[in-house]
Amino acid sequence: QEYTALKLKVLEWAPDAEAALKQQIPEDSSVFFVPATLRAETIYGQTSCFVGPKIKYGVFKVKNNEYFVITDRAALNMSYQGVFPENGIVDKVAEVIGSTFVGTLVNAPLSIHKEVRILPMESVLPTKGTGVVTCVPSDSPDDYVATMDLAKKADYYRIKKEWVDLEILPLIQTPSYGSLTAKFLVEKLKISSPKDTKQLAVAKELAYKEGFYQGVMCYGEFSGDKVEVAKPKVKQQLLDSWNGFAYAEPERQVVSRSG
Numbered sequence: 505q506e507y508t509a510l511k512l513k514v515l516e517w518a519p520d521a522e523a524a525l526k527q528q529i530p531e532d533s534s535v536f537f538v539p540a541t542l543r544a545e546t547i548y549g550q551t552s553c554f555v556g557p558k559i560k561y562g563v564f565k566v567k568n569n570e571y572f573v574i575t576d577r578a579a580l581n582m583s584y585q586g587v588f589p590e591n592g593i594v595d596k597v598a599e600v601i602g603s604t605f606v607g608t609l610v611n612a613p614l615s616i617h618k619e620v621r622i623l624p625m626e627s628v629l630p631t632k633g634t635g636v637v638t639c640v641p642s643d644s645p646d647d648y649v650a651t652m653d654l655a656k657k658a659d660y661y662r663i664k665k666e667w668v669d670l671e672i673l674p675l676i677q678t679p680s681y682g683s684l685t686a687k688f689l690v691e692k693l694k695i696s697s698p699k700d701t702k703q704l705a706v707a708k709e710l711a712y713k714e715g716f717y718q719g720v721m722c723y724g725e726f727s728g729d730k731v732e733v734a735k736p737k738v739k740q741q742l743l744d745s746w747n748g749f750a751y752a753e754p755e756r757q758v759v760s761r762s763g
């Protein structure tokens with residue numbers, strides 16, 4: 505799988521995260537949450553960024569003053585893809601449980617919503633991508649349902665409702681599902697909870713197919729282009745502006761020598 509990794513720069517830490525990290529990270533450094541996506545063309549619609557609340561993340565020093573928040577396994581994979589100065593070697597400066605980050609404000613590159621919050625999502629897999637997932641509720645059924653659930657139970661999740669109240673704008677027009685594919689499919693398949701994983705997997709598959717083969721961009725610089733055409737262009741823009749980089753997942757997992 506070749507993903508596009510995005511760099512979401514921390515603008516303001518949640519208090520717990522600040523307390524956990526202030527000893528380890530110099531004040532003038534840039535720290536990035538780094539979600540991996542297969543759908544670069546949807547990043548205009550980022551409304552938040554998810555971490556698994558129980559997942560263990562590392563804060564890795566990438567180069568002078570630049571740090572990434574990702575899982576250990578993603579860091580190790582990246583270390584063989586030219587992300588760190590030395591092949592196979594990573595410099596972990598801190599270890600933090602996902603829930604600690606909730607409420608942190610980050611910059612979402614190219615998004616309509618420039619500043620978004622780190623929020624918890626139970627279904628984030630520690631074994632896939634970077635363990636960080638950017639939230640695009642217009643086109644990802646998982647993200648749409650997670651967002652609705654967070655808004656409904658803001659107190660339970662200990663988040664502010666306004667962190668999930670960002671407007672969901674149409675990015676991609678499709679013949680079968682209109683321009684808000686995720687909402688359409690979630691309602692059509694009567695999915696009411698993030699726990700409805702079977703139906704969510706069906707919705708995701710349908711959304712991928714329709715978006716890729718039939719979708720036409722209705723927002724952004726490549727408005728009017730088919731998704732197939734816009735996807736590599738958005739990806740290239742992200743690479744050129746250093747807001748993203750290619751991240752490949754090995755077919756067989758790399759195992760660290762110590763573990």
Ligand code: ZZB
Binds near residue numbers: 635638639708
């Ligand atoms: C933005 C986005 C916009 C995504 C969309 C999807 C869609 P895959 O491999 O087929 O499941 N993702 C990435 N890492 C994780 C993880 N560790 N745990 C859970 N979800 C993860 O697809 C990869 C996609 O799953 C990624 O692309 C990411 O969400 C999420 F409009 O990023 B995506 C129809 C899907 N639409």
